[in-house]
Amino acid sequence: MVIKVHGIPLSTCTARVLLCLCEKGLQYELVPVDPFGQIAALEDGDVKIFESRAICKYLARKYNETRITIDLLGSNGSGVSPIQSSNQALIRQMIVNPIYGIAPDEKIIEIELHNLAKVLDVYEERLSEYKYLGGDFYSMADLHHIPDLVYFMRSSKSSIVTSRPCVNAWWNDISSRPASVKVVELMKL
Amino acid sequence: MVIKVHGIPLSTCTARVLLCLCEKGLQYELVPVDPFGQIAALEDGDVKIFESRAICKYLARKYNETRITIDLLGSNGSGVSPIQSSNQALIRQMIVNPIYGIAPDEKIIEIELHNLAKVLDVYEERLSEYKYLGGDFYSMADLHHIPDLVYFMRSSKSSIVTSRPCVNAWWNDISSRPASVKVVELMKL
Numbered sequence: 021m022v023i024k025v026h027g028i029p030l031s032t033c034t035a036r037v038l039l040c041l042c043e044k045g046l047q048y049e050l051v052p053v054d055p056f057g058q059i060a061a062l063e064d065g066d067v068k069i070f071e072s073r074a075i076c077k078y079l080a081r082k083y084n085e086t087r088i089t090i091d092l093l094g095s096n097g098s099g100v101s102p103i104q105s106s107n108q109a110l111i112r113q114m115i116v117n118p119i120y121g122i123a124p125d126e127k128i129i130e131i132e133l134h135n136l137a138k139v140l141d142v143y144e145e146r147l148s149e150y151k152y153l154g155g156d157f158y159s160m161a162d163l164h165h166i167p168d169l170v171y172f173m174r175s176s177k178s179s180i181v182t183s184r185p186c187v188n189a190w191w192n193d194i195s196s197r198p199a200s201v202k203v204v205e206l207m208k209l
Numbered sequence: 210m211v212i213k214v215h216g217i218p219l220s221t222c223t224a225r226v227l228l229c230l231c232e233k234g235l236q237y238e239l240v241p242v243d244p245f246g247q248i249a250a251l252e253d254g255d256v257k258i259f260e261s262r263a264i265c266k267y268l269a270r271k272y273n274e275t276r277i278t279i280d281l282l283g284s285n286g287s288g289v290s291p292i293q294s295s296n297q298a299l300i301r302q303m304i305v306n307p308i309y310g311i312a313p314d315e316k317i318i319e320i321e322l323h324n325l326a327k328v329l330d331v332y333e334e335r336l337s338e339y340k341y342l343g344g345d346f347y348s349m350a351d352l353h354h355i356p357d358l359v360y361f362m363r364s365s366k367s368s369i370v371t372s373r374p375c376v377n378a379w380w381n382d383i384s385s386r387p388a389s390v391k392v393v394e395l396m397k398l
Contacts (some may be wrong), residue, residue: 027249032300032356033261034249039352040265044272051252060216060223076229081301083233111221163228167221178233187374199231206218206227207210 023048052116054153076160106136107168114175137180140187147186151193162194169195170204212237241305241336265349284332292332295325296357303364318366329376340382351383358384359393 025048027034041048062075069075109132112125153161182188216223230237251264258264298321302313342350371377
């Protein structure tokens with residue numbers, strides 16, 4: 021069984037382990053850590069929270085009365101994005117792997133694009149009746165889609181969104197909000 | 210007290226949290242995660258180990274009889290590098306912060322360079338008597354210095370090493386080992 025190293029060669033810690041393996045003449049497989057999927061941590065005074073959904077929930081509850089213009093929890097406040105696992109797989113194949121010189125797996129891309137298309141058909145129907153996924157106001161259900169879709173829309177497969185009129189209008193709406201524009205600006209290499 | 214977010218804006222998880230904060234109109238401070246200091250994880254069959262020094266120790270012990278050409282544990286096998294905390298601080302100021310558009314703190318750089326110089330004076334004396342830090346053979350004590358020094362030697366402050374003849378000869382020796390050349394090649398953006 022081959023030894024697996026999970027890390028980034030740019031990391032001094034990973035490099036130290038690779039040096040040791042090379043000095044020993046041991047075979048290893050480098051499993052690249054996905055910098056796009058790194059966890060986030062929040063420190064709010066004495067409160068420390070990990071995991072982006074838990075953080076968003078905390079922020080939406082704690083700061084419910086201060087400068088709130090929209091109910092970010094909304095009616096569909098679970099924040100679970102049904103397309104996220106497909107998006108993450110597509111991002112890894114199309115963006116992360118090429119950074120590490122690994123060829124994208126076209127079979128995985130095909131399967132995940134198919135899964136994504138089925139979910140977007142459901143979204144298309146819902147968004148023909150309501151302006152947002154949670155109903156008539158912007159909510160966590162919409163917000164949670166933005167980061168993955170930012171990368172996805174920069175790829176060659178963006179027509180899966182643009183070809184669906186209601187999904188496309190929704191994406192143009194949520195991605196042009198001032199908060200979205202500000203954060204998307206930071207999401208550049 | 211300002212809210213602190215530990216993360217990378219490129220990460221979809223971090224971006225999700227920033228979106229939430231911006232939508233709420235909340236002030237925050239982004240504390241960039243250092244991709245050069247990321248932890249490494251090793252999977253060797255059923256064994257899973259985190260933290261690079263623990264991994265190196267495990268590898269040196271387990272693979273002690275297979276294709277071993279040097280005793281990587283050596284007499285000074287603790288693997289603790291006295292200059293590592295200075296190096297890490299210097300790398301953060303000189304390499305990581307500029308990536309995030311943060312100005313290097315010249316005061317911290319000055320203090321850490323001073324600390325580093327003092328340690329290197331001790332190394333210079335030791336390396337005038339012995340070929341390596343642990344004695345007459347290459348050991349973990351040497352190996353653990355390589356990843357930090359790779360970045361440091363690429364910076365404008367490399368003369369702190371090159372100006373000390375024995376330290377410089379030691380660096381040229383350990384960085385030109387086949388394993389070192391192979392791994393350093395991977396440590397490029």
